[in-house]
Amino acid sequence: MTLNVGVIGTGMIGQDHIRRLTHVLNGARVAAVTDVDLERARTVVDDLPGAVVHETGQDLIVDPGVDAVVVTSWGPTHEEYVLAGIAAGKQVFCEKPLATTREACDRIVEAEVAAGRRQVMVGFMRRFDPQYRAMKSAVTGGEIGAPLLMHAAHRNPSVPPHFTSEMIINDSAVHDIDVARWMFDDELAAVTVLKPRTSSKAAAGFHDPLLVLLELRGGVLVDVEAMVNAGFGYDIRGEVVCEDGAVELSESAGVVVKRAGRHSGRVPENWRERFVTAFDLEFQAWIDAVTAGGTTGPSAWDGYAATVACETGLAALHSGQRIPVVLRERPDLYAKSAAQEEVAP
Numbered sequence: 001m002t003l004n005v006g007v008i009g010t011g012m013i014g015q016d017h018i019r020r021l022t023h024v025l026n027g028a029r030v031a032a033v034t035d036v037d038l039e040r041a042r043t044v045v046d047d048l049p050g051a052v053v054h055e056t057g058q059d060l061i062v063d064p065g066v067d068a069v070v071v072t073s074w075g076p077t078h079e080e081y082v083l084a085g086i087a088a089g090k091q092v093f094c095e096k097p098l099a100t101t102r103e104a105c106d107r108i109v110e111a112e113v114a115a116g117r118r119q120v121m122v123g124f125m126r127r128f129d130p131q132y133r134a135m136k137s138a139v140t141g142g143e144i145g146a147p148l149l150m151h152a153a154h155r156n157p158s159v160p161p162h163f164t165s166e167m168i169i170n171d172s173a174v175h176d177i178d179v180a181r182w183m184f185d186d187e188l189a190a191v192t193v194l195k196p197r198t199s200s201k202a203a204a205g206f207h208d209p210l211l212v213l214l215e216l217r218g219g220v221l222v223d224v225e226a227m228v229n230a231g232f233g234y235d236i237r238g239e240v241v242c243e244d245g246a247v248e249l250s251e252s253a254g255v256v257v258k259r260a261g262r263h264s265g266r267v268p269e270n271w272r273e274r275f276v277t278a279f280d281l282e283f284q285a286w287i288d289a290v291t292a293g294g295t296t297g298p299s300a301w302d303g304y305a306a307t308v309a310c311e312t313g314l315a316a317l318h319s320g321q322r323i324p325v326v327l328r329e330r331p332d333l334y335a336k337s338a339a340q341e342e343v344a345p
């Protein structure tokens with residue numbers, strides 16, 4: 001059976017997901033697309049045999065020829081489309097963020113709870129990255145003892161001029177926030193944001209880098225260096241320190257060349273290169289789960305918790321204070337949250 005997917009938002013990542021759904025993965029085809037920029041949607045559909053363009057996202061969602069929906073429009077529009085997808089009884093893959101405010105995420109959680117089943121997966125693709133998965137296996141396997149803390153770094157080579165310090169938290173560190181919850185199967189207790197000396201490459205009034213300190217309820221601490229003007233490449237680092245050992249992401253996914261007394265390897269150019277396998281595995285897992293009648297991976301609860309953590313991080317950034325993370329009670333629907341859920345390797 002082929003899953004007919006409708007894609008809302010044919011911008012950068014929408015087009016990348018259309019490419020993988022069409023040319024890389026098994027079991028799905030893109031049946032419909034839409035974008036507020038209809039010209040862009042029409043250009044994209046030219047390369048998709050049999051696919052149609054809808055005038056609006058709402059039209060696409062109720063199209064009987066669309067089995068499941070991918071939301072890759074701008075963050076503030078996600079709530080409307082995810083809620084419409086749930087109401088139409090369809091499975092929804094929503095790129096992060098699930099929604100841009102705690103209240104909007106809450107409404108999505110309530111809608112899913114009322115529907116009585118999970119219909120939403122949120123695009124936190126790092127959970128599908130082979131290195132992060134191997135790290136989690138080492139942490140949960142027990143051989144290196146109880147985890148104590150994690151060091152992480154998220155370095156972007158550069159960002160567009162409109163990027164702000166707030167976006168370092170909402171767009172970059174949000175992935176580290178989700179990794180922390182998933183890696184340690186725990187919720188955040190508090191966030192503190194420190195401002196090191198600012199890079200001369202950052203725009204005026206822009207604090208870059210930031211040091212984001214995440215405290216988990218069980219006591220594990222995660223420090224995240226988040227930097228968006230690193231220049232040299234897209235550098236993702238992580239090390240979990242446990243009672244009897246430590247586990248670290250590899251320096252390079254490619255080969256290391258040794259020559260003339262030196263060794264060298266490639267630093268990925270951008271997030272697309274670093275996480276291409278994670279995106280592929282994430283989408284294949286979603287296609288397989290939806291075809292089997294359900295969903296998988298990061299849930300609406302995980303999307304809610306990440307957005308609340310980001311709001312808390314912004315309060316910490318602006319106040320300079322340690323701010324507690326206050327979550328609503330977790331509905332039973334998410335008792336086995338995706339933070340615990342394992343996905344096939």
Ligand SMILES: NC(=O)c1ccc[n+]([C@@H]2O[C@H](COP(=O)([O-])OP(=O)(O)OC[C@H]3O[C@@H](n4cnc5c(N)ncnc54)[C@H](O)[C@@H]3O)[C@@H](O)[C@H]2O)c1
Nearest residue numbers: 009010011012013014035036037072073074075077095096
């Ligand atoms: N998982 C990741 O690492 C990752 C990486 C990049 C982007 N994203 C997320 O994906 C989403 C899209 O990001 P992008 O970089 O592709 O942005 P983009 O600006 O390149 O594309 C967004 C598209 O959505 C369209 N759009 C805006 N409002 C719409 C509406 N109401 N209805 C239909 N279409 C609408 C725009 O016209 C545009 O074509 C964002 O939420 C972003 O945070 C996630």
